[in-house]
Structures are given as structure tokens and as C-alpha cells.
Amino acid sequence: LxxxxACATGNIPKLLERRASRFKIxxxxxxxxxxxxxxxxxxxTAIFFSLSPLGLVFWDSGSTWYWKQLYVPGERATQFPKVLAQIPPESRVxxxxxxxxxxxxxDRSYDYSNYLRKVNEYQAGVPADTxxxxxxxxxxxxxxxxPDQIPEYHDHPEHWELLPDQTNGYFIILKRKPESAPLPKQPPVRP
Known part of the structure; x- marks a missing residue:
């Protein structure tokens, strides 16, 4: 649209020429x-609707598009390395x-959301090898x-261990208990 x-604006002069006699211009x-x-x-448009430095919202400290909110790492980003340090790279997350x-x-990375996916046979929850x-x-x-809002933890606390919070509540990490792990992992298929 x-x-x-933008293409139609090129026709404005032609339109004005045709209508000039009516307006006596x-x-x-x-x-x-x-x-x-x-x-x-x-x-x-650039001033009022742009998200670039030309736009007002880029400089408005009350806006969600304020430059500091977009480009300066916040506390959430600062806390994340603590999460990464607790999870081994050979894990399925x-x-x-x-x-x-x-x-x-x-090893595997699954999206945790409400969308049903083939990887979990179109069922709610996480795949069994998570x-x-x-x-x-x-x-x-x-x-x-x-943590009690996470269905896997709420419904099956015997399968999941809640790791101690090191992120001031920014992240929740659940680890599958070894006794509830599925059969031995198959190596990932890689091209």
C-alpha cells in the first residue's frame, strides 16, 4: 500500500493540470x-512516525522506542549470562x-510457547527429551x-527440579531430574 x-504521488501534477481550470490556478x-x-x-512522516533518530519517539524517554531502551542493554540482558553458565552445551533446552x-x-533447542509443534507430536508441553x-x-x-505457573513443574514436580534463582527473578530454570529422564539420547542428526 x-x-x-508513492507511485501515485507522481500523478499529482498531472491531476492538478487537469483540474487547474476549475480552481483557476x-x-x-x-x-x-x-x-x-x-x-x-x-x-x-519522518518526524512523527519514524523510529529512526529523525523521529520524535526515538528521543522521547517515555516511549517504548526510546533509544536507550532499544540500544542499551538492560538488567535482563545483564542477568542472562548467569543462566547460560548453568546449562551445559550438550543439553536439550x-x-x-x-x-x-x-x-x-x-544439542537441541526448542521454542517454549503455547503453539503446538510437530517435534512434540502436536501436544502441549515440551518434548520428552528436554x-x-x-x-x-x-x-x-x-x-x-x-515457577508454579509452568505447567510441567506444576503438574509434574517429581520430574523437574527448580534451580536456585541467581537472576533476581528475571529467569526461571527447570532441570529434568535424572530419574525421570527418557531413554538414552540418540545422537542428533546433522548433515
Whole structure:
């Protein structure tokens, strides 16, 4: 839609030429108006709607798009290395969105969300071979704030161990208890 509008703006001078007789203006002044209207509209859009340094929201400290909130690591990012230090790279980890990319180089990395996935036979919960569950409690869309809200821990506390919180409540880490682990792991299939 934006590109269609951008292409259509090239037709404004032609439209003004056709309508000039009705408005009793010269075609030159119509073109002049179109030129100034376009650059001033572009500038207003850049100031009021842009997320770049040209936009007001980039400099507004009350905005969610404020430059410090976007580019300066917060407490959540500072706490995450403590989580990473507790999980061995050969683990299979289910994690929420914010931290999920950090586990993609582990043995397996599963997305922990409400979406049903083939990897778990389209059933709720984590796959049976999951070793750890990592929940980011501070993410804007996180519905889980305490360990008892995690279905796996709430419904089967005998299968999961809650690791001590070293992150001031920013993350929850569950570790599968050894006695509840599934059959021996098969090596991952890699090309």
C-alpha cells in the first residue's frame, strides 16, 4: 500500500493540470504546490512516525522506542549470562522467545510457547527429551512470572527440579531430574 501511494504521488501534477481550470490556478503553481506538499508530508512522516533518530519517539524517554531502551542493554540482558553458565552445551533446552536464539547451538533447542509443534507430536508441553526449561519472566509478552505457573513443574514436580534463582527473578530454570529422564539420547542428526 505504501509503494502504491508513492507511485501515485507522481500523478499529482498531472491531476492538478487537469483540474487547474476549475480552481483557476496555473499549472506551474499546481506543480509547485505538489512539490512542496510532497516534501513537507515526507518530513512530517519522518518526524512523527519514524523510529529512526529523525523521529520524535526515538528521543522521547517515555516511549517504548526510546533509544536507550532499544540500544542499551538492560538488567535482563545483564542477568542472562548467569543462566547460560548453568546449562551445559550438550543439553536439550526449551526456552521462551527472548533467550531462544542463545540456545540454537546446543544439542537441541526448542521454542517454549503455547503453539503446538510437530517435534512434540502436536501436544502441549515440551518434548520428552528436554533437559532444561528456561523461562524469561520479564519479557513484555511473558505470561509466566513464577515457577508454579509452568505447567510441567506444576503438574509434574517429581520430574523437574527448580534451580536456585541467581537472576533476581528475571529467569526461571527447570532441570529434568535424572530419574525421570527418557531413554538414552540418540545422537542428533546433522548433515
Amino acid at each position: 505504501c509503494w502504491a501511494a 496555473s499549472s506551474a503553481s499546481g506543480q509547485n504546490f505538489a512539490i512542496h506538499f510532497l516534501w513537507s508530508s515526507s518530513l512530517a 526449551a526456552s521462551t522467545d527472548f533467550v531462544h536464539p542463545r540456545f540454537t547451538h546446543f 533437559d532444561y526449561i528456561v523461562i524469561d519472566t520479564q519479557h513484555p509478552y511473558s505470561e509466566i512470572k513464577t
